Amino acid sequence: MADAALKQQVEELIAANPVLLFMKGTPEMPRCGFSMRVVQVLGTMDVEYGAVDVLPALQPLREVTTEISDWQTFPQLYVNGELLGGADIVEEMFDSGELAEALGVSL
Amino acid sequence: MIEAALPGAVVEVVDETGSGDHLRATVAAPQFAGLSRIDQHRLVKAAVRERFDDGAVHALSVKTELPGS
Numbered sequence: 001m002a003d004a005a006l007k008q009q010v011e012e013l014i015a016a017n018p019v020l021l022f023m024k025g026t027p028e029m030p031r032c033g034f035s036m037r038v039v040q041v042l043g044t045m046d047v048e049y050g051a052v053d054v055l056p057a058l059q060p061l062r063e064v065t066t067e068i069s070d071w072q073t074f075p076q077l078y079v080n081g082e083l084l085g086g087a088d089i090v091e092e093m094f095d096s097g098e099l100a101e102a103l104g105v106s107l
Numbered sequence: 108m109i110e111a112a113l114p115g116a117v118v119e120v121v122d123e124t125g126s127g128d129h130l131r132a133t134v135a136a137p138q139f140a141g142l143s144r145i146d147q148h149r150l151v152k153a154a155v156r157e158r159f160d161d162g163a164v165h166a167l168s169v170k171t172e173l174p175g176s
Binding site: 072086093 | 145168170
């Protein structure tokens with residue numbers, strides 16, 4: 001059972017940020033290769049995004065995202081309130097052009 | 108394991124580090140038809156969750172596709 005206050009906080013963050021990345025570390029200093037890959041992809045696109053470092057509360061946040069979006073691993077990229085995916089999906093969608101479409105940017 | 112959960116699936120697993128706990132799986136399954144990528148991945152992750160829970164696998168990269176694509 002996820003922490004109710006934390007869950008609400010996460011839901012508010014997702015609602016407030018059209019593009020939001022939950023990652024290990026920060027965009028300036030990713031602490032995980034998968035998170036770094038998503039940061040690099042987003043860096044090539046002309047898009048502003050919010051970033052949340054999950055490391056300070058990894059397990060509680062894992063419980064929250066499991067309830068919200070049935071996804072346990074980080075990074076997680078949310079676009080317009082929906083989980084788009086982790087590093088594999090983000091890269092695949094970047095390569096196919098679907099990511100630019102989802103983000104509403106032109107390359 | 109994935110094939111048992113998704114009958115008819117064609118699964119290819121690569122051991123990325125040689126240690127057996129960092130795997131890359133390419134899965135083509137008829138069950139993926141009509142699903143978004145995230146839902147396709149959810150099916151695969153659900154099939155292997157046990158191996159994560161017992162610590163046998165630490166990292167799994169997944170690529171999903173429709174059979175014959």
